[in-house]
Amino acid sequence: MKYLYYPGCSPETSALPYDMSAREVAKALGFELEELEDWNCCGATSYISFKDLLASAVTARNLAIAEKAGAENIVAICSACYLGLVKANNITAKDPEWKEKINKALGAAGLEYHGTVKVRHFLEVIVKDIGLDAVREKVTKPLTNITVASYSGCQLSRPYGDIDDEEFPEMMDELMGALGAKVAHFPQKGKCCGGMLMSTVPDVALKLNKNILLCAEENGADCISTCCPLCQMNLEGYQGTINNKFGTRFNVPVLYFTQLMGLAFGIPAEKLGISRNLASCRPVVVKVG
Amino acid sequence: MQAENVISSPDLQERFWKAMKEIPDGEKFKMCIQCGTCGGSCPSSDAMEYTPREIFAMLRAGYIEKALMANTIWNCVSCYLCTVRCPAEIKITDTMYALKTFAMNEGLYNKKFKAPIMAKAFVGNMERYGRNFEMELLIRYYLATNPFGLLAMSPLGAALFFKGRLPLLPPKIKGQEQIRKIMKAVDEMEQNGKGGAQ
Numbered sequence: 001m002k003y004l005y006y007p008g009c010s011p012e013t014s015a016l017p018y019d020m021s022a023r024e025v026a027k028a029l030g031f032e033l034e035e036l037e038d039w040n041c042c043g044a045t046s047y048i049s050f051k052d053l054l055a056s057a058v059t060a061r062n063l064a065i066a067e068k069a070g071a072e073n074i075v076a077i078c079s080a081c082y083l084g085l086v087k088a089n090n091i092t093a094k095d096p097e098w099k100e101k102i103n104k105a106l107g108a109a110g111l112e113y114h115g116t117v118k119v120r121h122f123l124e125v126i127v128k129d130i131g132l133d134a135v136r137e138k139v140t141k142p143l144t145n146i147t148v149a150s151y152s153g154c155q156l157s158r159p160y161g162d163i164d165d166e167e168f169p170e171m172m173d174e175l176m177g178a179l180g181a182k183v184a185h186f187p188q189k190g191k192c193c194g195g196m197l198m199s200t201v202p203d204v205a206l207k208l209n210k211n212i213l214l215c216a217e218e219n220g221a222d223c224i225s226t227c228c229p230l231c232q233m234n235l236e237g238y239q240g241t242i243n244n245k246f247g248t249r250f251n252v253p254v255l256y257f258t259q260l261m262g263l264a265f266g267i268p269a270e271k272l273g274i275s276r277n278l279a280s281c282r283p284v285v286v287k288v289g
Numbered sequence: 290m291q292a293e294n295v296i297s298s299p300d301l302q303e304r305f306w307k308a309m310k311e312i313p314d315g316e317k318f319k320m321c322i323q324c325g326t327c328g329g330s331c332p333s334s335d336a337m338e339y340t341p342r343e344i345f346a347m348l349r350a351g352y353i354e355k356a357l358m359a360n361t362i363w364n365c366v367s368c369y370l371c372t373v374r375c376p377a378e379i380k381i382t383d384t385m386y387a388l389k390t391f392a393m394n395e396g397l398y399n400k401k402f403k404a405p406i407m408a409k410a411f412v413g414n415m416e417r418y419g420r421n422f423e424m425e426l427l428i429r430y431y432l433a434t435n436p437f438g439l440l441a442m443s444p445l446g447a448a449l450f451f452k453g454r455l456p457l458l459p460p461k462i463k464g465q466e467q468i469r470k471i472m473k474a475v476d477e478m479e480q481n482g483k484g485g486a487q
Contacts, residue, residue, distance in 0.1 A: 009421035014454045038463045040419040044411065052312060052386055054475045058415065058468060095313045101478060108474035109467035158369035159382065166373040192332045192368035199430060200404040201364055204333045208366075237445050276452040278445075 003125065004071040005033035006062060008081035008229075009041050015078070015229030017273025021258035022077050022122055024272060028138055028265045029130050036066055036074065042084035044196075056098065057105035059088040064106055064113040077122040077258075079155040079228035080195075085119040086160065121156060123227045123257060124163045127171045132178040140266040142180025145287040148260065149186040149221035150176050151212065153193055153231045166190075172225060172257055179264040188215040193234040209234050210242050213250045223253040223284045225260055232256060236279040253281040263288045297353035305353050305391060312387045317379050321345040327371035327381050337361045341371060341381050344388075357392040361385075363404040403434045419468045420460040 003026075011019035026033045039062050043055035062085065066074045076082040092099045092115045103112050126135065150172035157164040164171045169190050173183045191212060194205025212235060216224050226232045236254035243250055255277065262272040263285065274281050297305075309315035321342065328340030338359040339347070347356040362385045371381040389408075392398045398405055410429040414421055427446070431439040449455040462468075 009423070009460070012420070012460065013423055013456050014449055016454050040462055040464065040468055041415055041421050043415075044421065052390060053479065054412075054472060057471050057475050061464070061467060061471060091313060098313060101475075104478065105471045105474040109464070109470040111467065154366075154368040154370070159372040159380070161373060167370070192366050192370070194332075195366050195368075196404075196407060197333070197364070197366050199427070200402075200407050201333070201336065204336045204364060204366070208332055237449075240444075276454060278448055278452065 001031040002034055003031060003073055003075045003120075004036055004066055004069065006036050006039055006042075006066075006074050006076045006081060006085065008039075008076060008078040009044075010229035010233075011077055014233060015256075017259060017276045018077055018229055018232070018256045020271065020273040021256055021262045024267050025126075025258045025261045025265065028262070028267060029126070029134060031130065033075065036062060037069070038065065042076075042078075042081040044080050044084060053098070053101060053105075055084070056088045056091055057102050059084050060092065060102050060106060060113050061109070061111060063089060063092075063115075063117050063119075064111040066117045067113055068111075071117055073118050073120050073125075075120045075122050075125055077227075078230075079121065079153060080230060082119065082121045083155040089115065089117070089119050090160075121163060121227070123156065123171055123175070126261075127175055128163075132174060135175065135178045135261070139179055139264045141264055141288055143176070143260065143264050143288055144180045144182075145289070146222040146284055147182040147184050147220050148176045148223060148225050149184040149189070149216035149219065150225045150257070151186070151189055151216075151231060151235070153226065153228050154190070154195075156227055157190065172227060175257060176225060176260065179261060181260070181264075184216065184219040184221040186215060186219055186221070188212045193228075193231040195230055195234075198234050198238065205234060206238065206242055206245055209238060210246050210248065213239065213242065213252055214248070216252060217250065221252070222287065223255055223260075223281070225255055225257045227257050236277060239279060251279060253277065253279050253284050255281055255284065260284075294352070294355060296351040301353050301395075302351055304395070305348075308391045308394075309387060312383075312390075314380050314383065315387050317377075318345045318381070318384050319349060320377050321349075321379060322377050324376060326374050326376060330370045330374050331365075332368060332370070333364045333366050337364050341385070345379075345384075354397060357388060357395075357397045358399055360399065360402060362388045362392065363398070363402045403430075406430060406433045416469065416472060418459050419462040419465050422459040424455060424457060425459065 043059045152169035194208040198205035239250045259272045328334045344356045365385040369382045
């Protein structure tokens with residue numbers, strides 16, 4: 001089985017461990033991630049938020065290339081990329097006027113998009129297409145000794161709510177359960193990490209991240225599992241700043257769900273990029289054994 | 290800097306509603322029932338000068354400058370919680386985006402806010418590389434907002450660099466020319482769409 005894969009900018013750079021572990025996990029589960037040729041940025045939140053038509057058109061270039069390649073699906077691992085692509089897709093499908101505008105812009109570059117490609121999130125592909133039974137079969141080192149706070153964040157299931165519950169997402173919990181992990185009670189699982197506000201209005205974002213880290217810690221989590229590069233960066237990269245600001249003492253490992261899958265599949269930690277995470281994941285790796 | 294408590298000129302109001310009309314569901318916030326679910330759900334509403342509900346009321350009453358000059362739209366975290374909860378089914382987050390677009394086109398925002406600078410840096414990045422070059426994005430952003438912020442960020446930057454997560458060279462895509470053509474075509478459409486108003 002083969003899926004057309006849209007890595008996105010962060011997984012190429014600051015979220016490299018996500019890309020590495022996703023490719024490893026796909027290989028272990030017996031399907032191929034074929035990278036979309038010459039993809040460009042999805043526009044991300046900061047772009048969509050003030051240049052709507054431009055963002056849709058530029059994002060649609062990816063969909064046009066995928067369509068031309070005859071792909072049924074395009075799979076993103078970043079939640080913001082996923083939503084950016086879904087939005088461009090939805091607007092093309094539902095608004096004929098915008099579809100025309102987008103195609104006029106694409107036409108200037110010799111491209112066109114008819115709306116036949118389905119946008120998928122990698123987490124959804126694992127849980128719904130591949131299935132949890134197939135995942136269980138691959139587990140050689142069940143995560144029995146660790147408690148995971150599975151953090152889905154916002155843009156996986158909002159605003160559309162078509163692949164998971166809008167407020168209390170459960171897909172990642174189910175996956176962590178299939179890996180043998182104890183799933184922490186974690187009411188912050190669908191709350192926001194602040195996204196780009198970590199740079200533009202840090203006071204807001206730092207508080208939101210403190211709430212998430214505190215909730216994970218209070219509920220006995222050994223680590224937080226994420227499915228989005230920005231959530232991961234905000235949660236692990238600013239723990240020092242948060243500790244200074246709020247007098248907390250967080251030192252919580254924040255792993256991509258694909259890294260935890262890889263560990264459970266017995267894939268060596270270095271292939272999963274685990275040493276590249278900023279908050280040390282050693283306690284988790286040791287407990288998995 | 291707070292905008293004065295005055296109703297906007299008929300010209301500005303006309304431009305505003307025309308712009309909202311061009312965006313899918315852009316005018317739907319006229320149907321706001323003023324219940325306050327948005328502000329109650331919003332993770333950053335305590336840092337907003339007015340909640341989305343209040344912004345919608347102001348805009349309906351014609352206080353365009355006052356609504357746009359507030360920090361509200363720029364403090365939206367894009368989490369879509371208000372959108373999924375709104376009983377009037379207003380796409381509140383997308384409306385915030387539409388308001389940002391209009392505010393930036395009209396220059397109607399507090400120049401102290403940093404989000405517009407980030408947004409501009411992001412578009413520049415796309416124009417040059419077609420992908421996001423994080424290093425340049427952050428350097429441009431901090432130089433334009435707070436050069437000392439760059440120093441404050443440098444430990445995190447160094448940590449990422451040593452973990453192999455912060456490349457120093459920009460990405461390159463073959464279709465950069467396509468991206469520029471798409472951007473130019475959109476610009477032209479938007480200029481035409483403005484008609485005689487500008």
